[in-house]
Amino acid sequence: MTRQEVKQVILHQCAREKRIVLRNIILVAILATIVLALLWIYALPNLILYNQQAIAGVASSDFGVYYKWAIPVGLLLSLIYPAKKLFDVFQREKNTHKVFDMLQQNTACTIVSENKAYLTTIPLHWIKIRLNPVHYLHISLNDRGYELPVVEELAPEIKRVLSQADLGHYESIMDQLYGDAAPAETEDAPVKKQPPAQPLPSLTDFHRYAEAEFSGQLKDMEQGRGSVQNIFVVQVFIALAFVGTMVWFFVSGGSAMTDPADIFKLMMTFVGFSSVVGVGYYFFYKRKISNGNTNFTAFKKSVFSRLVHYINPGFEYIEKAHIGLREWLHAGLFTEENYSITGGDQIIGMHNGVPFQSCNLTVTYRPNFTSERDPDDCVFSGNYFVARFHKTFPTPIYIHPRKGVFGAINDSTTTSYLNTEGNKILLEDPDFQEQFNVYCDDQVVARYVLTPVMMERLKAINKRNKGKLYMAINQNNIVMATNSENATEVGNAAYGMMFTKIDLALLDRIYQELTEQLAMIDTLKLNQALWKK
Structure with missing residues (x-):
């Protein structure tokens, strides 16, 4: 991706984020209006009485003089964070243009962190339905932080562009690694x-x-x-x-x-x-x-x-x-x-x-x-x-480290996502068999690749990595x-x-x-x- 393409992706995400936030504000306003209208119609006298009793109770308590200030201040402080987040959303597009103007001037960009947030949360008793995810990159230019919404799948490419890496060199190496042509x-x-x-x-x-x-x-x-x-x-x-x-x-x-x-x-x-x-x-x-x-x-x-x-x-x-x-x-x-x-x-x-x-x-x-x-x-x-x-090679070979009881417990999540397609291959080296499980659909190919010399090398590498080496020849x-x-x-x-x-x-x-x-x-x-x- 070019810098201009990255800018367009981020601006598109800024517009999407703003649309979702505006929609949510409108929906919350409608729901709040309906609730207030129902309270006004059916519960206004009770609310007035409850409010009067609460004020009288606070005024007569030992904390009364403090509550007069603490409650309003607490309410105002509770509004600061959502108000700032809302302000940031509407400033996002402007800040994006500012970021890319600085990048155009070769200002150094530091990528601080990234996270995913959900703009819509629907509480349903004991569960919450989270919708509209947005992936954010937190960056710093000239000692000032910026939050940019990006497409999660494109985040690696966007980070390379923002880091001002040599994209030609990177793409050439990746083409040689994953392309059809031999190096x-x-x-x-x-x-x-x-x-x-x-x-x-x-x-x-x-x-x-x-x-x-x-x-x-x-x-x-x-x-x-x-x-x-x-x-x-x-x-x-x-x-x-x-x-x-x-x-x-x-x-x-x-x-x-x-x-x-x-x-x-x-x-x-x-x-x-x-x-x-x-x-x-x-x-x-x-x-x-x-x-x-x-x-x-x-x-x-x-x-x-x-x-x-x-x-x-x-x-x-x-x-x-x-x-x-x-x-x-x-x-x-x-x-x-x-x-x-x-x-x-x-x-x-x-x-x-x-x-x-x-x-x-x-x-x-x-x-x-x-x-x-x-x-x-x-x-x-x-x-x-x-x-x-x-x-x-005509068929892939997967090599997984074998685990003891405690190792299996520690890596249970990893193990549940491992690809174990292919037949389990039994090799003649008992030490290798003790360290690894090998999966391949073609025993001839597996033995052709896993020569005695190569097995010795892999055993040494695995031991240096404390038995946590996963390997694929694909x-x-x-x-x-x-x-x-x-x-x-x-x-x-x-x-x-x-x-x-x-x-x-x-x-x-x-x-x-x-x-x-x-x-x-x-x-x-x-x-x-x-x-x-």
């Missing part, structure tokens, strides 16, 4: 010029490079992170202290504080004090991250991308990009459903002549007739690596999906980064993970025609 037949495609093939730098070499390149910046980031974390801990301590104090007052039977007015004053004092502390924390936080060297929340942007380019200058790192539903289903590892996919940390390029992509994914699915209190099923959460074979692609947390996810959210120590050891872990993925290409010799008979 050798696309050598003249407009991809970035790749340096000559070379072995991956060793961890020792990287450590020397990181000490010279990053040590000072990492130290500054760690100091900034520690300061912000300390203030956060102080805030939590104050909140817990207040809750504990209030619990003690009430558990003590009122002996410590018998006057309700004193309790009310205490609560108002705490609210005021907390507000002052919160505002102070906000400005302290902004000051601490205003400098690029101390902004620990910019770890991915300022450090991670340079780490990737150290491995190979021809690789491209797109912080908030990832594959979409079409590519996810292409592997055939999981059953075909309308999954929701989020993710980031996408790296694309050519390693020793083999096109690849790597990204972190979180894949969820919401079954029909699910209670609103139940979360979506988390189908997969981890790293998803795809590389190209130099051969087309047409021209080999897919390796590790369903576990990984170091490259560090820094995806400011809150998580606040509790992550920023040092050279962290960079070492990230580097080892990235190079281990790329080493799979060399380990499995994907750049060689070893599959020819």
Whole structure:
């Protein structure tokens, strides 16, 4: 998609959102008018009497003087949030034009987060029917946040455009990964010029490079992170202290504080004090991250991308990009459903002549007739690596890790969505059989691919990934999906980064993970025609 196409998609979603909101306002107004009319006709005298009694009761109570102010203020405050949300909806189109004007001037765009909201909720006793979903991207330009409605299926492409990634390079790599032509037949495609093939730098070499390149910046980031974390801990301590104090007052039977007015004053004092502390924390936080060297929340942007380019200058790192539903289903590892996919940390390029992509994914699915209190099923959460074979296989091969009792419980949701089509293949290697289940419709093809040498390589990879390696060989692609947390996810959210120590050891872990993925290409010799008979 081009930038102009993305703009048109967002503007169309802005218009849709506005139509739905206006329709809902009209419907609520009609229902409210009907209810008020019925109350006016059938219950007006009772309402007047009840209101008079309530006012008299409040005025005569110990809290009467406070209720006169607290109730109106509370009502006004309760209207602020919906009024702001309504204002934002009607400003959405204007803000979209502003965002793309800034992008046209090459203003850096940071994608903060994304979420789905339902504009219409119909309560029916113990269930709620949620309609009109809208997928939002939360972005930041020039330190100001914007909320853009997008089409969920197009979110990965839109995020790449907003991130100002090299779309020509990306599409070329994806064409080689998922297209019909073999990689050798696309050598003249407009991809970035790749340096000559070379072995991956060793961890020792990287450590020397990181000490010279990053040590000072990492130290500054760690100091900034520690300061912000300390203030956060102080805030939590104050909140817990207040809750504990209030619990003690009430558990003590009122002996410590018998006057309700004193309790009310205490609560108002705490609210005021907390507000002052919160505002102070906000400005302290902004000051601490205003400098690029101390902004620990910019770890991915300022450090991670340079780490990737150290491995190979021809690789491209797109912080908030990832594959979409079409590519996810292409592997055939999981059953075909309308999954929701989020993710980031996408790296694309050519390693020793083999096109690849790597990204972190979180894949969820919401079954029909699910209670609103139940979360979506988390189908997969981890790293998803795809590389190209130099051969087309007539039938897919699916390789799933075998689980013990506790492993099966932990991965029960993932297991329920796995594709187990094909016959279960029994191989001669007992250790391999203990680690994996293999499914394929053609035993000859399965044994042709899973040679003793390849099985040894896969066993080693699976052990390094703690038995959570899922694998598919589908047409021209080999897919390796590790369903576990990984170091490259560090820094995806400011809150998580606040509790992550920023040092050279962290960079070492990230580097080892990235190079281990790329080493799979060399380990499995994907750049060689070893599959020819």
